[in-house]
Amino acid sequence: MNGKxxxxxEPGQKARVKKITGNGSIKRRILDIGxxxxxxxEMERYAPLGDPVEIKLKGYHLSLRKEEAxxxxxx
Amino acid sequence: xxxxxxxALAGNPNSGKTTIFNNLTGARQHVGNYSGVTVExxxxxxxxxxxxxxxxxxxxxxxxxxxxxxxxxxxxxxxDEKPDVVVNVVDASNLERNLYLTTQLKELGVPVVVAxxxxxxxxxxxxxxxxxxxxxxxGVNIVRTVGTKNSGTQELLDExxxxxxxxxxxxxxxxxxxxxxxxxxxxxxxxxxENSSATLEAASSAAEPLxxxxxxxxxxLALKLIENDKDVIQKIKSLSGGGKxxxxxxxxxxxxxxxxxxxxxxxxxxxxxxxxxxxxxxxLTYTRQDRISTTEKVDKILLNRMLGLPxxxxxxxxxxxxxxxxxSPPMDxxxxxxxxxxxxxxxxxxxxxxxxxxVDGIIGGVGGVVIFLPNIILxxxxxxxxxxxxxxxxxxxxxxxxxxxVGLHGKSFIPMLIGFGCTIPAIMASRTLENExxxxxxxxxxxxxxxxxxxxxxxxxxxxxxxxxxxxxxxFSIYLIGIILxxxxxxxxxxxxxxxxxxxxxxELPAYRLPTLKSVLIHMWERSWLYLKKxxxxxxxxxxxxxxxxxxxxxxxxxxxxxxxxxxxxxSYAGRVGHAIEPIIAPLGFDWKTxxxxxxxxxxxxxxxxxxxxxxxxxxxxxxAEAEEAxxxxxxxxxxxxxxxxxxxAYVLMLFTLIYVPCMATxxxxxxxxNGWKWPSFMxxxxxxxxxxxxxxxxxxxxxxxxxx
Numbered sequence: 001m002n003g004k005x006x007x008x009x010e011p012g013q014k015a016r017v018k019k020i021t022g023n024g025s026i027k028r029r030i031l032d033i034g035x036x037x038x039x040x041x042e043m044e045r046y047a048p049l050g051d052p053v054e055i056k057l058k059g060y061h062l063s064l065r066k067e068e069a070x071x072x073x074x075x
Numbered sequence: 076x077x078x079x080x081x082x083a084l085a086g087n088p089n090s091g092k093t094t095i096f097n098n099l100t101g102a103r104q105h106v107g108n109y110s111g112v113t114v115e116x117x118x119x120x121x122x123x124x125x126x127x128x129x130x131x132x133x134x135x136x137x138x139x140x141x142x143x144x145x146x147x148x149x150x151x152x153x154x155d156e157k158p159d160v161v162v163n164v165v166d167a168s169n170l171e172r173n174l175y176l177t178t179q180l181k182e183l184g185v186p187v188v189v190a191x192x193x194x195x196x197x198x199x200x201x202x203x204x205x206x207x208x209x210x211x212x213x214g215v216n217i218v219r220t221v222g223t224k225n226s227g228t229q230e231l232l233d234e235x236x237x238x239x240x241x242x243x244x245x246x247x248x249x250x251x252x253x254x255x256x257x258x259x260x261x262x263x264x265x266x267x268x269e270n271s272s273a274t275l276e277a278a279s280s281a282a283e284p285l286x287x288x289x290x291x292x293x294x295x296l297a298l299k300l301i302e303n304d305k306d307v308i309q310k311i312k313s314l315s316g317g318g319k320x321x322x323x324x325x326x327x328x329x330x331x332x333x334x335x336x337x338x339x340x341x342x343x344x345x346x347x348x349x350x351x352x353x354x355x356x357x358x359l360t361y362t363r364q365d366r367i368s369t370t371e372k373v374d375k376i377l378l379n380r381m382l383g384l385p386x387x388x389x390x391x392x393x394x395x396x397x398x399x400x401x402x403s404p405p406m407d408x409x410x411x412x413x414x415x416x417x418x419x420x421x422x423x424x425x426x427x428x429x430x431x432x433x434v435d436g437i438i439g440g441v442g443g444v445v446i447f448l449p450n451i452i453l454x455x456x457x458x459x460x461x462x463x464x465x466x467x468x469x470x471x472x473x474x475x476x477x478x479x480x481v482g483l484h485g486k487s488f489i490p491m492l493i494g495f496g497c498t499i500p501a502i503m504a505s506r507t508l509e510n511e512x513x514x515x516x517x518x519x520x521x522x523x524x525x526x527x528x529x530x531x532x533x534x535x536x537x538x539x540x541x542x543x544x545x546x547x548x549x550x551f552s553i554y555l556i557g558i559i560l561x562x563x564x565x566x567x568x569x570x571x572x573x574x575x576x577x578x579x580x581x582x583e584l585p586a587y588r589l590p591t592l593k594s595v596l597i598h599m600w601e602r603s604w605l606y607l608k609k610x611x612x613x614x615x616x617x618x619x620x621x622x623x624x625x626x627x628x629x630x631x632x633x634x635x636x637x638x639x640x641x642x643x644x645x646x647s648y649a650g651r652v653g654h655a656i657e658p659i660i661a662p663l664g665f666d667w668k669t670x671x672x673x674x675x676x677x678x679x680x681x682x683x684x685x686x687x688x689x690x691x692x693x694x695x696x697x698x699x700a701e702a703e704e705a706x707x708x709x710x711x712x713x714x715x716x717x718x719x720x721x722x723x724x725a726y727v728l729m730l731f732t733l734i735y736v737p738c739m740a741t742x743x744x745x746x747x748x749x750n751g752w753k754w755p756s757f758m759x760x761x762x763x764x765x766x767x768x769x770x771x772x773x774x775x776x777x778x779x780x781x782x783x784x
Contacts (some may be wrong), residue, residue, distance in 0.1 A: 020341070025142040029579040031344040032138035034172040044374075048383035049476040052485075052580060054374075059200075060169045061370075061584040063472045065479065068579055 006055070006069035009043040015074040016040055022071035033062065035072060080239045081129045083152055085180060086164035087173050088135035088509070089465070089585035091192040094222030095164050096132045097597050099232070104597075106605055108750040112144045113511055123232040131158065137172075139179045141306035143578075144511050153183050159239040162231065163215070164190045164222075167197035167204070168586070170359065171351050177215060178347045181249040182298065184291030186238040187215045190231055194219045196586070201363030209358035214248025223591050252346035255335055256301070259327035263297035266320050267311075300324045301331075301339050370465075370586040377469060387473045390466070391492055394457045399496040399527070402449035409449070413442030431626060432619075440618030443679065444611040447499050447740065452603050454493060454500045458507060459598035463590030467507060468582060475580060481562040482569040484513040484580070491517070491561070494524030495554075498741045499610075501526075502748055503602060510578045516568045518745060519758055522737035523561035525554050528680040532732045535684050538704075539711035540725035549726065557733050560765065572757075605747065613743035621678050621739075624649040641690050649674050663731065663770040664724040668717070673731065679738045691717060723783035727774045734766035 009015060017039045020030050034057065035041070044054040044061065052065045084099075086092035096104075100119025107116045117132040133152055134145035141147055153161060161180050165173035180187050191204065210217045218234050220227030251257065299307040301324060308324075311317040331339045377386055417434045424430040461467045471485030478487050486508045494501035501521040508514040533553055537546045625647050630636060637643035644650050653671030660670055668690040675686035688706075691713040714720040736742070736759045745755045777783055 024576055025140075026576075026579045026581075028138075028140055028142055028340065029581050031341065032140065032175065033581055033583070034175065034348070035581075036345055036348050037341070045378060046380070047472050047476060048378070048380050048387075049473070051476040051479075052472060054378070054472065054584060058169075058171060060172060061374075062581060063468070063584050064579070064581045065475065068581060 004074045006041070006043075006053070006064075006072035006074060007066050009055075009074070011043050011045050014040065014042045018073045018075040020071055021073060022068075026068055026071060030064075030068065030071065034058065034060075035062070078125060079127045079129070080160070080236065081131065081156070081158045082160045082162050082235055082239075083131045083133050083156070083158035084162050084164060085133045085149060085153075085176060086135060086190075086192075087137050087166065087176060087583075089583055090135070090164045090166040090173060091222040092132070092135055092164040094591070094594055095162075095190055095192060095220065095228075095231075096130065097594055098222060098225045098228045099128075099130050102597065102600070104601065106601060109148050110750075112148060113514065113749050114144050114148045115506075116148075121232075123229075124236065126236055128232070128235070131156070136176065138176060139183075140302075141304045143509075145509065147306060150183065153180070153185055158185065160235050161185045161187050162190055162235060163187050164192050164220075167191045167194045167219075168200055168202065170197075170202075171348070171355055174213065174351045174354070175347055177213065178250045178350060181214060182291070182295050184295070188231065188234050188238050189213070189215045189217045190220045190227070191217050192220045192222050194227075195221045195224070200368070201361055203360045203362065205358045205360075209354060212248070212354035212357060223588070250347050250350040253335070253342065255331060256339070256342050256346065259301060259331060260294060260297045263300055263320065263323050263327060264293045266316075266323050267293045267296055269316070298343065301327055302343050303328075303340060368586065373587055374469070374584070377466070378472065383473050387470060390461075390470070391489070394454070394461070394489070395492060395496060397457050398450055398454040398493065398500065402453045405449040406446055409442065409446050413438055413445070417442075428626070428629065432622065435626075436619045436622035437615075439622070440615040443618055443740065444607065444614045447497065447606070448603060450497055450500050451503065451606050452599055454504060455599045455602040456595060458489070458504060459595040460590055462507065462598075463588065463594055465585045465587045468584050471582070472584065479580075482565045483517060484508055484510065487513065487517040490521050491524055494521040494526060496527055498522045498524070498526050498737050499606075499744050502741060502744050503606065506748070512569070512573045512575060512578060515573060515749070515754065516565050518748060519568055519754065519761070520561040520564045522741060522758070522762065523557045523564065523734065525557045525733050526680070526737075528738065529732055531681045532676075532683050533729050535707060535710070536725045536729055538707045539714070540720065540722045549729075553729050553733055556730065556769075560734065560769070564761075564765070606744065609747035610740065610743040613746060614740045617739040617743065618678060621649075621675070624652070625675065644671065644686075644689055659767075662775070663727055663767065664721075664774045665728065665731075666717075669728060673735065676732065677736060677739050679740070680732060683732055687714070721784050723774065723777040726783060727770045727777075730773060731766050731770050734762055734769060736762050 003018075004015075006015075017035060017037050019037050020027055020035065022030075039057050041055050041057045044056050046053050047063075052063050053069055054061055054063050056062075084092055084096055096117065096119065100121050103121065104117060104119040107118070108114070109116050114134055119130045119132070121128050121130065131152060133149040136143070136146045136149050139146050139150040152158070161183075163177050163180055165177065177187060177189060189210075191206070194204070197204075204219075206217050206219065216234050216238060218227055218231045220231060252260070296307060296311070300311065300320070308321065311320050314320075328339045331337070331342060335342055337345075376382060379386075417438045420438060421430060421434050424433070458467075461470065467486070470488065473485070474488040475485030478485050483491075487505075489507065490501045490504040493504050498521055501524065502518045505514050505518045505521065508517055533550055537549050541549050625644065627648055628646065629643075631646060637646060645653075650667075650671055652674050653667040653669075656670045657665075657667040660673075665673075668687065671690060672683045672686040676683040688710065691710060711720075742755045742759060745758060746752060749755070
């Protein structure tokens with residue numbers, strides 16, 4: 001198994017990105033927008049309906065769907 | 076002597092690029108479309124010192140991959156149109172991520188000037204920049220700008236001229252990747268170079284020769300190939316010797332995976348970020364850290380788990396009210412104004428064809444175009460405000476779960492909501508969706524949200540054929556069916572018509588900002604003008620064609636005047652269409668008169684009622700349109716007598732009106748938004764088929780079960 005991913009993070013928890021799985025445009029988009037292995041991230045909140053999630057990294061905020069967050073494996 | 080310079084404006088979404096563009100060009104802008112894609116192309120002109128400068132505003136992108144049409148367009152403009160300088164607008168408070176695009180621009184071998192935008196915000200956050208060091212390390216010239224205060228614009232232009240005339244000292248610095256990757260790049264690069272310059276020229280998508288320096292181009296191509304860029308792979312594949320190059324690429328990729336243990340794509344991305352990190356470490360100092368920003372405080376409320384949804388719905392309610400409630404009085408004025416103009420013209424002209432053409436065809440047609448302006452202006456004022464403050468991304472964040480379930484995007488919510496008022500601004504509002512597929516699907520299903528013009532048709536038919544007690548439920552069911560059909564169609568379209576990998580939702584929630592009046596006004600003006608110019612002409616032409624269909628022939632085959640207007644309508648071309656389609660619509664319980672009314676409804680849905688009034692010889696059409704009791708009763712009686720209308724047929728007619736071809740103005744707007752007739756034709760086709768199928772099922776089902784007969 002891949003271990004802990006971004007989806008498992010509770011609001012307020014911090015972690016470091018270990019690797020990005022998935023393929024094609026989703027993986028590339030995640031990388032391009034700055035979520036590269038080694039980045040420190042913090043889970044900010046879940047959307048009022050529970051999905052997507054908002055994370056904070058290096059001074060900016062990103063929102064991504066849980067299905068995409070699963071591709072972000074944490075250390 | 077004047078010299079001409081072309082600059083391309085590149086930058087991340089939310090970097091303030093549009094503000095810089097507005098500062099540079101003011102209102103001297105031109106909006107068009109890139110061929111083949113629905114990506115919008117914006118250009119502007121200005122004079123600075125002795126130079127005529129053309130500015131091309133590239134789509135906002137984070138990267139230059141082949142995954143999104145926006146990114147492909149951005150890089151093709153740079154490669155094919157050879158701007159003299161690329162101005163890269165970056166958000167200073169978010170530098171590392173923004174510079175990622177910069178490194179890729181550098182790899183294209185064009186002179187890059189970086190506009191360090193929103194520098195004031197970054198400085199208050201406690202970030203200090205050493206511009207000189209940063210400039211040296213990145214190999215670009217940097218200008219500090221604050222777009223919202225129009226500061227730094229002149230300095231930026233000075234720098235552009237320097238860079239364009241080759242006076243600026245720009246180092247050849249660009250990202251150096253890890254040795255293993257560099258070796259593979261050289262290997263592929265050499266193979267490409269062996270295939271000579273002819274190959275290189277063909278590799279560019281332009282017919283013209285390349286301006287890209289041979290070295291830059293071959294390095295860029297090699298890098299893109301190793302990155303698995305499907306566009307570049309496609310291009311190389313079609314070349315002689317391309318197969319050999321691709322073989323080497325596959326070998327290089329395997330080699331990299333083996334020795335570095337990572338995907339080549341990741342090694343490339345990592346290399347760029349490492350390069351940027353290095354530069355930022357040297358050039359940036361932080362006086363404060365981890366301060367809770369205003370944006371975070373605001374989001375604690377606006378995106379709160381309990382409050383987030385009610386606040387969102389409240390804002391949407393305001394947007395709807397702004398667009399339609401506030402827009403209603405000016406629409407009445409426009410309507411009355413064109414009415415008066417028509418009357419005045421009638422009174423001052425001899426009765427006859429020309430009078431009819433001018434009054435009913437042209438004045439009516441122009442009025443039909445202008446009438447939507449208040450809605451469009453107000454809606455885009457609201458949308459510009461939501462986008463510029465940064466709330467639009469939050470709106471998508473709040474609604475995405477619901478919308479995603481039916482195959483749409485969080486940002487699809489606003490167009491769908493606006494669709495209940497009017498489909499035209501709804502389709503135009505779909506522009507806020509960055510992704511092409513999401514945007515198309517949203518535009519194609521938004522007509523199923525029952526718009527305001529369809530309401531008079533429902534109220535009249537309900538008043539004529541249904542008991543007061545059930546009236547509310549009947550009306551509600553029509554709206555509900557529209558929503559359900561939209562959900563189903565969204566799924567269907569995503570699956571079969573626009574199949575493809577699901578697009579990532581990953582998006583930035585930008586810092587809140589106060590919008591400037593200028594940018595809101597420019598946005599409003601741009602949308603309204605495009606509507607008038609591009610859609611307006613088609614709407615006008617279509618209304619004249621419709622006028623002809625209903626007017627000719629003016630005399631019967633013996634050359635005599637028709638005894639009544641209903642007889643004239645029956646004999647008109649539109650009437651003949653009605654007769655011709657009768658066999659097709661008969662299984663839905665409709666006769667030819669209904670057919671004629673449906674043809675007329677293409678002008679605007681509310682016309683369905685007045686046309687039926689004429690056909691059933693109800694003298695007072697206005698009274699009918701207002702659903703006055705006596706005329707409604709007369710209408711119901713006549714319709715029952717002459718066509719055997721039952722409540723079931725009336726209900727099916729409402730359904731048909733809901734679903735079938737939105738009005739011609741919608742079709743015209745869709746043509747403008749999608750840059751061609753393909754999607755408007757598709758929309759007309761699918762709504763006709765869907766309307767027929769749904770109505771057939773309901774009518775035949777109703778007959779079978781004996782409901783409403």
